[in-house]
Amino acid sequence: METRSSPRPLIMFDPHPRRIDVLFNSETKRRLESLGDVIWHDGAPASDAHIERYLPEVTAIVGQSALPRERLERAKKLKVVFNVESNFLPNIDYIECHRRGIHVLSTAPVFAKPVAEMSLGLALSAARRIHQADAAVRAGNETLYGEGDNHDSILLHGRPLALVGCGNVGRALLPLLRPFGGEILVNDPWIHPSALREMNVTPATLDECFERAAVVFLMAATTTENMGKIGRAYFDKMQKGGIVVLASRAGIVNFDELLDAAESGRIRAAIDVWPDEPIPAGHRARRTPNTVLQAHRAGNIPEIWPWMGQLVVDDLELVLRGLAPQRCQRAQWETVSKLRSKPIE
Amino acid sequence: METRSSPRPLIMFDPHPRRIDVLFNSETKRRLESLGDVIWHDGAPASDAHIERYLPEVTAIVGQSALPRERLERAKKLKVVFNVESNFLPNIDYIECHRRGIHVLSTAPVFAKPVAEMSLGLALSAARRIHQADAAVRAGNETLYGEGDNHDSILLHGRPLALVGCGNVGRALLPLLRPFGGEILVNDPWIHPSALREMNVTPATLDECFERAAVVFLMAATTTENMGKIGRAYFDKMQKGGIVVLASRAGIVNFDELLDAAESGRIRAAIDVWPDEPIPAGHRARRTPNTVLQAHRAGNIPEIWPWMGQLVVDDLELVLRGLAPQRCQRAQWETVSKLRSKPIE
Amino acid sequence: METRSSPRPLIMFDPHPRRIDVLFNSETKRRLESLGDVIWHDGAPASDAHIERYLPEVTAIVGQSALPRERLERAKKLKVVFNVESNFLPNIDYIECHRRGIHVLSTAPVFAKPVAEMSLGLALSAARRIHQADAAVRAGNETLYGEGDNHDSILLHGRPLALVGCGNVGRALLPLLRPFGGEILVNDPWIHPSALREMNVTPATLDECFERAAVVFLMAATTTENMGKIGRAYFDKMQKGGIVVLASRAGIVNFDELLDAAESGRIRAAIDVWPDEPIPAGHRARRTPNTVLQAHRAGNIPEIWPWMGQLVVDDLELVLRGLAPQRCQRAQWETVSKLRSKPIE
Amino acid sequence: METRSSPRPLIMFDPHPRRIDVLFNSETKRRLESLGDVIWHDGAPASDAHIERYLPEVTAIVGQSALPRERLERAKKLKVVFNVESNFLPNIDYIECHRRGIHVLSTAPVFAKPVAEMSLGLALSAARRIHQADAAVRAGNETLYGEGDNHDSILLHGRPLALVGCGNVGRALLPLLRPFGGEILVNDPWIHPSALREMNVTPATLDECFERAAVVFLMAATTTENMGKIGRAYFDKMQKGGIVVLASRAGIVNFDELLDAAESGRIRAAIDVWPDEPIPAGHRARRTPNTVLQAHRAGNIPEIWPWMGQLVVDDLELVLRGLAPQRCQRAQWETVSKLRSKPIE
Structure with missing residues (x-):
């Protein structure tokens, strides 16, 4: 990204195990692309190389990439992370995110x-x-x-x-x-x-x-x-x-x-x-x-999948306008470390 | 009843196929008895003789007794009939009841x-x-x-x-x-x-x-x-x-x-x-x-049975005070003849 | 009306002190005329002669005409009376109306x-x-x-x-x-x-x-x-x-x-x-x-005047279809004689 | 405060132009005192000397004391500031508060x-x-x-x-x-x-x-x-x-x-x-x-004054338990700098 000269926000995807086409329909993809330059990727976790390559320029991450403190220090432009799996995992330094004004959000409300x-x-x-x-x-x-x-x-x-x-x-x-x-x-x-x-x-x-x-x-x-x-x-x-x-x-x-x-x-x-x-x-x-x-089927019904994309785009719009997110769940730095719900496999 | 000298309203039961003890609990029985003299009867339809005996004095009937015009003419004091089976049957002259200001009611709302x-x-x-x-x-x-x-x-x-x-x-x-x-x-x-x-x-x-x-x-x-x-x-x-x-x-x-x-x-x-x-x-x-x-089980659950007795007593209280009934369903003389729902067996 | 051969219901107006043009707009007038033959009249109470003339054929009266028992006996086709003044006056034999299945209604709910x-x-x-x-x-x-x-x-x-x-x-x-x-x-x-x-x-x-x-x-x-x-x-x-x-x-x-x-x-x-x-x-x-x-101004605001006409036409439609009225207030024969609210002048 | 050895939270008041006795009743005062050591003060803005004296030990401030960055650096234990005047004033470094996890709250919701x-x-x-x-x-x-x-x-x-x-x-x-x-x-x-x-x-x-x-x-x-x-x-x-x-x-x-x-x-x-x-x-x-x-009298009615104290104590209870505040309005660091409502005199 050293050569990136676009003034547009960079939006990076790392949604595995979710698939982009499940979360985003044509309308939310279009809205997303109108907000910035999107690095589409799914099917497997993004590699470290992939993440590191975009980190210095990225404004928003849609996915569950690990974000320890040292990565956050390099992600100078990062404003918001969208967890689309729905459990806040321990692979993020939430306190450091808070300090840097980086919102860590989840689409769990869908x-x-x-x-x-x-x-x-x-x-x-x-x-x-x-x-x-x-x-x-x-x-x-x-x-x-x-x-x-x-x-x-x-x-x-x-x-x-x-x-x-x-x-x-x-x-x-x-x-x-x-x-x-x-x-x-x-x-x-x-x-x-x-x-x-x-x-x-x-x-x-x-x-x-x-x-x-x-x-x-x-x-x-x-x-x-x-x-x-x-x-x-x-x-x-x-x-x-x-x-x-x-x-x-x-x-x-x-x-x-x-x-x-x-x-x-x-x-x-x-x-x-x-x-x-x-x-x-x-x-x-x-x-x-x-x-x-029932075999864990209460939440995961098809009609709500594209709502995740809507929540992401809605809150990204707000964050890029300098407003607080309103649609996703926020990782509360006070309590996030106490959560122990298991992620989906 | 020729010898009856009580000034209290006479309340006659003919609730078959329902049972009194299912419809009325001790409280509603007590309230009912405070309103008048009650002729308790259930287990089988009341005989014609039974009905005819009380007809001239009866104020309220709780049940599905046949009430053709000739009976209504003899039931000079009748003010209200409570169907506790829940379907308005064709064994009552609803128009004549209306003319005489006799309310025909059903506990169906329970x-x-x-x-x-x-x-x-x-x-x-x-x-x-x-x-x-x-x-x-x-x-x-x-x-x-x-x-x-x-x-x-x-x-x-x-x-x-x-x-x-x-x-x-x-x-x-x-x-x-x-x-x-x-x-x-x-x-x-x-x-x-x-x-x-x-x-x-x-x-x-x-x-x-x-x-x-x-x-x-x-x-x-x-x-x-x-x-x-x-x-x-x-x-x-x-x-x-x-x-x-x-x-x-x-x-x-x-x-x-x-x-x-x-x-x-x-x-x-x-x-x-x-x-x-x-x-x-x-x-x-x-x-x-x-x-x-489901095998016709939506309505008939135990906890609502005693509500039927409550509806009967509530509306009887109103009718005896000279007010219109408010709790039971009324047989509308305009439409009751169009009803074709089957009674329970 | 001896010569009247129309099979259509006859609707007679006697709304004084209200005016037809206040109660009915062009739409409700049109709906009313589609339901029957309308004898328009307002500005003063209808004369006895006027009332007597139409009485044998009238199906609906919109107004506060006196309806003692002897008039009701001649009004063989009367099904419904719409009081548009809003107080049930003692100039109607409510018990006899009930007996004859004549609805006495008021537009007071507006x-x-x-x-x-x-x-x-x-x-x-x-x-x-x-x-x-x-x-x-x-x-x-x-x-x-x-x-x-x-x-x-x-x-x-x-x-x-x-x-x-x-x-x-x-x-x-x-x-x-x-x-x-x-x-x-x-x-x-x-x-x-x-x-x-x-x-x-x-x-x-x-x-x-x-x-x-x-x-x-x-x-x-x-x-x-x-x-x-x-x-x-x-x-x-x-x-x-x-x-x-x-x-x-x-x-x-x-x-x-x-x-x-x-x-x-x-x-x-x-x-x-x-x-x-x-x-x-x-x-x-x-x-x-x-x-x-306030000087008795809570109810009488212009926007609700045409609602009176709507209530009249809605309930007349129902009554002519053989259904009970649903929009106006009914004179309850049980309690109407206890009312003592003063009519408007 | 150098000599302060109490492990209890220190709560400092600086509510001018509000008065403590207006905001807090006996119950909320009691609850407050059960939460920590309270430095009561009102009637005039707290002096710089007063503020500086308690700053190194203070956990919560109830009032509108100025909190520029240099003061925040000395307020190592500060967790929450309660504005009881209801407008977020420009005398606080909100971004620095956010960075330090210090909640700046207002009792305006009352x-x-x-x-x-x-x-x-x-x-x-x-x-x-x-x-x-x-x-x-x-x-x-x-x-x-x-x-x-x-x-x-x-x-x-x-x-x-x-x-x-x-x-x-x-x-x-x-x-x-x-x-x-x-x-x-x-x-x-x-x-x-x-x-x-x-x-x-x-x-x-x-x-x-x-x-x-x-x-x-x-x-x-x-x-x-x-x-x-x-x-x-x-x-x-x-x-x-x-x-x-x-x-x-x-x-x-x-x-x-x-x-x-x-x-x-x-x-x-x-x-x-x-x-x-x-x-x-x-x-x-x-x-x-x-x-x-009306002369600006919509909000300021007596019965809600003690609600301010309740909001303060409720949220202080939460913050001291390591939870996010829920009752007061939060100063959103994203938007607080855009507010231009005038404070009360």
Whole structure:
């Protein structure tokens, strides 16, 4: 790039394992190219040589390139990094980025709506045993008018509902839960109780969430503080037939105790994320009653893929105009080091 | 009753096939008894002799007793009839009741919330194939991260949604659909377009509903005007993968054409009500793909049973105070003769 | 009309003191004429001769013609009467209309939105003394930054608000009050507490409304049961500086005690309706502090006049199709005889 | 402070022209003292000696002390600065604060709710001429039933409404405007159109706002980019009788052209903020018709003063726990240098 004389911003791609054509459609590609010179690359992680070549001139990186301090020192023009994988990895010096006014952003918010809709769908399936009743009709052993198989069907209407974790996904779920009309409890140690009250929800301890709510939605990222924390002690506090929806990160629950509680009939569990993925062939969950089981498919639906490109271009437009990004999630330097969610393979 | 000298209203029960202890809990029984003298009876339809005995003194009937004109002429004190089965049967002279200021009411509104929640659950199950993915994990043939089985998953967010029929159930469903943020189309020939606009929905023809909506919720009662009306001509107009939720009355659809459309992959169908119930053992629907199948279980869940007693007592309190009933559905003399929904057996 | 051979419905006008050209614009006139043969008349009450002439053939009356039983007996084809003045007058035999299936309707609902917006505007003016501060700037004696004149300014945000009466106007006001986020208390003896709870408001006694609410909106019609009922005993229960908005009917308050309470500084009163109108020249209210005063102008704004014609035509369309009216207010035969609101002159 | 051995955070006050007892009540004082050692001071700006004495040990400053780079270099422990005056002044090196991870915050959000409620009250007063009608009744020259003085009264219901600027105040106003049901246009050059659409409003140019909206709420901070920008060219685009509410900063309008437009009857103007305050005695606005006039009193009402203390303590709790602040407004280093709103005297 020594010979680069263009005054236009340089935008470098390193999105692996995502593919550019999945993230960007023709419109967002066009918008991106109108903003600067784009170095397109995907299919494999960019090589060190590739990265080093563009580093001194790059304004924006779209991808998960490692950015230790020494690289940041050479990236004098870098203003923004877009993680398009959705987990903030430890391969970036976030503090140094903050110091240099470099925004490190993630397109994770695109997953909020599909996960929220799936989570509500899972809760309703569990509350009404929709999936089991469907299987029964197919097998020819249904009961009519819910005689029998409706004996433990419950309404969400009017019941307390709880969110453990109220980030992107929780905030997308909240409006879907409001019209059911019950109190909404939220446990999120990273949000001040006053801020929760301002959102018109009830700040609650984990104990209160499990004791009071008909459905507990586990929506928290895995952190150093909550790994494996949700286990039997909490499930035992639930009302019989209470529902646990696990749709963000498996790391926050004691998975065996979750299955024990479902197996015993104490709770119903709707599970989309797993300690090990793919799900091992003989995993006991496959035979556990009182569950709704999905193979980590809540967020990754085709229609939201091009939203990632939109978020990137929207925020790049803002940053190039000297404004703060507004669409992507920001890596908060205060808390990013505590995140422990596993990246996708 | 010739000897009856009590000035208290007489309340007669004839709720078969419902049971009093299902409809009334201790609180609503107590409230009822504070309002008048109650002739408890259930387990079988009241005999003619039983009915005739109390007819001259009765103020309120809770049940489905036949009330032809000649009986109404003898029921000089009758003010209100509570149908607790939920379909307005042709065994009552509704015009004569109207003339005499006798309210004929149904506790059907108690089913609105459970049917609305189930309908949303069915739509989400169909949109995300939750029930199929659950079955896949149990069978050990799931795909991870939605690779493959998410290829036609859709969001409800932002998409037009349609209600065909906007009575009790439709009105209970509306608030649950609002936060998805899309336009809501309503086709209901019995509601004025201006009244629909006032409800903040878009009045629409059936054609518009099927052409534009991602999900069409069929929520209409069967009437002389709509029996078998919804068939191939409409399903062919849907976008590929569009969802039809049939959760009120099977009579309004051409059921075979509905299954054809699902089988061809043109639409997805979520079905709770059937032309013949119980569902015949070899019914083709049991093998039809792109469906979610339930055996008429959307409304009849235990927690709403005692609500029927509450509605009866609430409205009886009003009627005895000289006010119009507000909680039950009223038999509209203008339209009741057009209803053709089948009663439960 | 003996010679009338048209099979089309006959629609007779008798709207005095309203004028047709105020109620109907070219579009609603056209719609009306497409529904039947219209006998246009206004400017003065229709003469008995005029009415008697058309009575045997008339299907719909738009106006306030007297309809005693003997006239109804001759009006064999009459299906609907539209009161366009907005108060149900005692010149109709409502019971006989009910018996004959004749709907007696009022276009009063058109006033709900303007009265609701004005009521909120009055509450905010009282809460923040907007009108007084405006007068102060004009007089050159304002205080800056609210120093002094903001000492008793209050927020509606988060505070309990009360509605006394929850008919058309109350229901139009409710959604405007919701986003302020406080509890909403409703006192309405004609609505069952269960129905109020279903509307997501708190049923309350009059005492509770005045004790707890920051603003009490008096929205009730005058009835035989509530005339002059709201007086000192209630105002004394209010928190100091509490606001009373009187925007429906003056008859329900003891007007002098309302002014006493404002004068003493105990409450603030926003008044749009008066015991005698026009307001007597020397009326003490004109000098009473802690008031916002309007001369019965909340409802009668030009843009809603043609809505009356729309309501008439919408409901006439429904009635002619054999459906129940949905847009106008119905005279409830149970309660209409208790109404005592004064007609406009 | 050389001798200070306490491991507790040091919190320094320099809130002039605000007073501690106005901002903090006994509860927030207690909470503050539980968080660290507090150096109470108010009544005058803290002296340089006072500031310098505590600077090396201070963790949090509550006030508007000057913080140039050289002071920041000595404030090794400083984590957060709370501006309690509400305008970000140029006496802080914001870039250096950012680099050092020092949050510079303002308690300005406490004013959002009172300004929002006042703004709605002003719009309703202008739309219905509430203040003028009140003055007319007092003067004895009112017209009854709105005859005459309602000729240009308008409903907000269903009409497009526009916000110019959508920061704290705009966001507090939005929910109050939603139930009126009309489209909401927003012009805010610092918010991405995609972010506005996500808030369920319509991004709009200034031209579109003034051409289409019945009420334009001017809610923007004064910046280098918008000073004096809103003038005749925009007012001329409004529908006759359109309403302009100026309740944030006077600097963004050409004030004389605003008054010209009101005087001509083209628009109605509701004005709370002024180019020069106090308002000059002979200011022409005092005699300008079609206006509602307030002397900068929208935000500063007593009940929100202690909220400032709450915001300070809430965010200090978060910062001391290693989390990002959530309750106060943050000085965005990208844009803070463009702000030109005048501080209070």
